Amino acid sequence: MATAQKSTKFTQPLSPHLQIWRWTITMASSIIHRATGAALxxxxxxxxxxxxxxxxxxxxxxxxxxxxxxxxxxxxxxxxTWSVLFHLANGVRHLFWDAGVGLSLKTARLTAWLVFLLATLGTAALWWFALTHDVAAMSGGAH
Amino acid sequence: MAQDNVSISAHKGTGSFILQRITALLLIPLIIWLLYGLVTHIGGDRAVVYAWLADMRTVLPMGALLLAMFAHMRIGMQEIIDDYIHTPDLRSMLSFLNSFFCVLVGGIAFWSLLSITFTA
Structure with missing residues (x-):
């Protein structure tokens, strides 16, 4: 061990660094979950x-x-809107993980993509609805 | 933890863990309800929103949403502080500010909702 430490001064692996990691969808969803949480x-x-x-x-x-x-x-x-939908959908993913469901790499990758898709399509749908429907006209029977 | 000389209670962790998940479960239907309510009521006059907020069918879910949301926010931000801030004094100060923010802003939101209900 002592000789190993001595000789590996320049060759030992350095600790992982954000900039040299190859980005994966699961990693992105994890980071963005926290970022959207802070934004919200x-x-x-x-x-x-x-x-x-x-x-x-x-x-x-x-x-x-x-x-x-x-x-x-x-x-x-x-x-x-996008942050709410992302955090909501990815939060559901976390709750499933807590129950031990969806933890395989294949499923985790698939659900990560689904969360991005859902947040983006959901944002588009909500804004389309909000901008094409007249709130004042609807308010009469909106309950 | 004790070895870091930081006063984080060892028992509080489990409570926060469970509360974070209970509030998450509550927030799923409540946030969907809020998004629907927002797109159908905002963008127009205050009168439209006011009438909607004063309705008991709005007050109850909105009140529950605010309580769950500010509790969830406080725990989430605490987790971020505990992960990234390693200076004990700074960590204590930010933890206090986090709780202060959630109680103050949550209090204003809750008080606003109740004042609409009781003056409508």
Whole structure:
């Protein structure tokens, strides 16, 4: 062991590094689960601002709506939607793993792809629905 | 853990682990419900949203969602802090700020919801 340590000063394997790993879909889904979790943590401010503005009054609510319907606000909201759907779908994947289901590499790869697909298609579907349906006209019987 | 001189309770871990999964299970239907509610009620006047939020059929799931969501967020962020922050003082401070953020922001959200219900 002592001789090994002495002679491997430059040849010993270095610890894995993010930049030299070949990216895999399972690795990406794991990292993005945490990243979307952190993003949604900040996103809770949006939900709270929305509730507080609705509670506070007409003026503040109109101002928030104006900001959220601006191009910048739209980008934030689309990102928020995708993050919610990704974290939701990948969270279900985690719950199955907790139950010991879906742990094989083949299944884990497949479900990782499905989560990305679902988050993206779901975001598109929600925004298509939101932008093509008139909220004011629907509100009468929306419950 | 004790050898790191960081005061993380050894018993709290199991509770957080279980609570994170219970809140995750609760949030699955509640988030789907919220997304449906949002796309059908926002983008218009405050009056539309106000009437929806004041309805008891909205208050109960929304209240449950807020409680589960802020609890889930706090545990998740704590996990990130514990994974990446190794300086004991900084870790304690960030842990406190995490709990403070969740209680404060969650409190404002919850209070806003209740104030709509009780003044509507």
């Amino acid at each position: 943590y900040m996103g809770s401010l949006l939900i709270t601002a929305w509730l507080a503005a609705a509670a506070y009054g007409e003026g503040l609510y109109a101002q928030l709506t104006l900001w959220l319907t601006s191009p910048f606000g739209r980008i934030i909201l689309v990102g928020f």
